[in-house]
Amino acid sequence: MKPLPRTEARPAARARARRLRFFAAACVVLAVFAALAAFELALRYGGISDYDRKRPSWDPPERFRKLNQRINEANEAFSRRNRFGFNDRERSEVKPRGIRYRIAVLGDSFIWGDGVPYDVIWSHKLERMVAKKAPDVEVLSWGRCGWSTLDELRFLQKDGIRFRPDLLIVGFVTNDPDVGVYKQKEFPVAAFFSPLHLFFPDTANALSARAQKFLYRRVLPGYGYSAWQDLLYTPENLARYDGVLASFAAFCKKEGLAVIFVLTPNNYAPGNEDTFDKVKPLFARHGLRVLDTYPAVYRRLNGRPFEELNANPANGHPGDPVTSVYADEVFAFLTKDPSCAFLFAPRGGNPPPPKKEKE
Numbered sequence: 385m386k387p388l389p390r391t392e393a394r395p396a397a398r399a400r401a402r403r404l405r406f407f408a409a410a411c412v413v414l415a416v417f418a419a420l421a422a423f424e425l426a427l428r429y430g431g432i433s434d435y436d437r438k439r440p441s442w443d444p445p446e447r448f449r450k451l452n453q454r455i456n457e458a459n460e461a462f463s464r465r466n467r468f469g470f471n472d473r474e475r476s477e478v479k480p481r482g483i484r485y486r487i488a489v490l491g492d493s494f495i496w497g498d499g500v501p502y503d504v505i506w507s508h509k510l511e512r513m514v515a516k517k518a519p520d521v522e523v524l525s526w527g528r529c530g531w532s533t534l535d536e537l538r539f540l541q542k543d544g545i546r547f548r549p550d551l552l553i554v555g556f557v558t559n560d561p562d563v564g565v566y567k568q569k570e571f572p573v574a575a576f577f578s579p580l581h582l583f584f585p586d587t588a589n590a591l592s593a594r595a596q597k598f599l600y601r602r603v604l605p606g607y608g609y610s611a612w613q614d615l616l617y618t619p620e621n622l623a624r625y626d627g628v629l630a631s632f633a634a635f636c637k638k639e640g641l642a643v644i645f646v647l648t649p650n651n652y653a654p655g656n657e658d659t660f661d662k663v664k665p666l667f668a669r670h671g672l673r674v675l676d677t678y679p680a681v682y683r684r685l686n687g688r689p690f691e692e693l694n695a696n697p698a699n700g701h702p703g704d705p706v707t708s709v710y711a712d713e714v715f716a717f718l719t720k721d722p723s724c725a726f727l728f729a730p731r732g733g734n735p736p737p738p739k740k741e742k743e
Contacts, residue, residue, distance in 0.1 A: 420584050427586040446585040448697035452499055455696060459497050468543065471496045471505065472525040477546050479522065485727055487514070487718075488524045488547065490536050491555030494648055494702065495527025499695030504704045506648070507555075509711035514718070518727045524549065532562040534628050537635065545639055551724060552636065552643040553714065558650075558659045561616040561625040568612040571596070571604055617662055626666050633670035642723055644673040648710050650702055651693045652682040677713045684709055 428445055463471045479486055489495055489507035497505040511523035526544060528535070536554060544552075573596040574581075574588075581588035600608040615621060636643045645667055649656030657678050667674045685693060685705055695701040702710075719728045 420580075420587055423590075424584040424587045427590060444589075444698045446589065449589075452696050452698040455499060455501060455699075459502065462502065463496070468526070468539075469528060470526055471502065472508075475522075475524055475547065477548075479548075483520055483522045485518075485521045485551075485724070486524065486547065486549045487521065487551045487553060488526055488544065488549035489553045489555065490540065490544065491527045491648075492531040492536075492557060492560070493527065493529040494555050494557055494707075495525055496529050497527075498529055499699030499701045500703060500707070504695075504707055506702075506707035506710040506714075507553075509707060510714055513711060513715045517719075521727050527555070532564075533560045533625070533632065534563050537628060537632050540632075541635060545641070549641065552641055554632075554643060554645045555710075556645050556647045556663070558656065559613055559616060561621060561628075561663065563621065563624045563628060565621060565624065566612060566615040568609060569604075569607045571599060571607055573599065617659065622662065622666065625663070626669070629666050629670050629672060633672050644675055644717070646710065646714055647674060647676045647678060648702070649678045649681055649706075650700065651690055651706065652678075652686045653690075657682075675713065675717050677710050680713050681706060681709050 428447070459471050463469050466472055466474055489510065491507075495505065495507050497508075502508060505525065507523065507525040507527070511525070514521050514523050524547065526536075526539065531539075533554070533556070540552070574592045576595075577588040577592045580591070596608075600611070605611065616625075632643075635641075647660045649660070660676055660678060664674060664676075688705070691697060693703055693706050695703045718724050
């Protein structure tokens with residue numbers, strides 16, 4: 385065969401080279417797509433997910449995120465029936481007929497029920513336990529996601545006191561010393577993975593969480609939830625929180641309202657105990673009684689995987705095993721404390737001394 389002239393061979397060679405480059409690029413794209421698909425399937429069906437670790441490196445599978453969304457949508461729908469947005473049935477300011485004693489449980493997302501069904505919320509568990517032993521005792525649940533002790537005090541002063549509870553139980557969680565001085569700083573890492581999320585949601589979640597973890601540890605110190613919470617326990621902020629507790633104690637004293645703060649940890653991690661130890665002296669300084677549930681949480685749940693204690697696989701709020709400990713501990717307190725144990729005694733039990741007159 386007669387070879388092509390040099391002038392004709394060059395365009396043919398260039399065309400062949402272009403085809404080879406296109407083929408190579410197509411192979412790379414297909415290989416990346418196949419790798420992402422394989423990674424997605426492995427994450428989705430548990431092949432390589434590290435969710436079962438005590439401290440997962442990335443967000444849980446997408447199906448669990450949708451489960452969490454459905455639970456909270458149900459909670460939101462019910463809470464819209466309450467004038468204050470609480471995840472509780474609407475209550476009258478005046479005690480209903482047949483109710484001789486009223487307990488209000490005041491708190492944040494732990495009382496609203498972030499990530500858990502209505503019946504798993506610890507104040508509702510407490511309500512059922514109380515009703516079984518003392519049907520004439522009413523338990524109200526006052527909680528909103530994101531509330532701090534300062535927010536709870538403001539609600540109590542403006543609206544809550546009109547319900548005239550006989551006992552106020554305030555749920556304390558580790559971010560409650562927030563007085564609005566420090567803002568949580570977040571970097572929108574997930575936005576960079578949003579195109580990938582359209583086709584490979586679990587892969588996008590995994591890569592996003594890993595990238596965020598690296599950035600917060602190595603590049604952006606001061607960003608993220610943990611860094612923000614650390615600021616709440618600086619001496620300067622604890623001094624501000626001390627002022628909030630002073631106002632809380634003074635208001636309850638003025639209104640003749642018995643109050644106890646219940647310390648509620650997410651789980652049995654030792655850091656919860658260390659955190660509680662930083663605020664206990666503040667409560668004691670203002671004569672505020674404290675019930676610390678951490679020892680019971682540790683005693684009953686230590687050793688169980690953390691994911692078993694979560695609200696659900698996509699939500700780190702306390703789940704059923706933990707909220708049961710809270711409710712049991714508070715109920716045990718109510719049945720033993722002289723100020724309210726009479727409620728659970730056989731009829732004819734002696735009531736506590738009358739409240740002091742308002743000052």
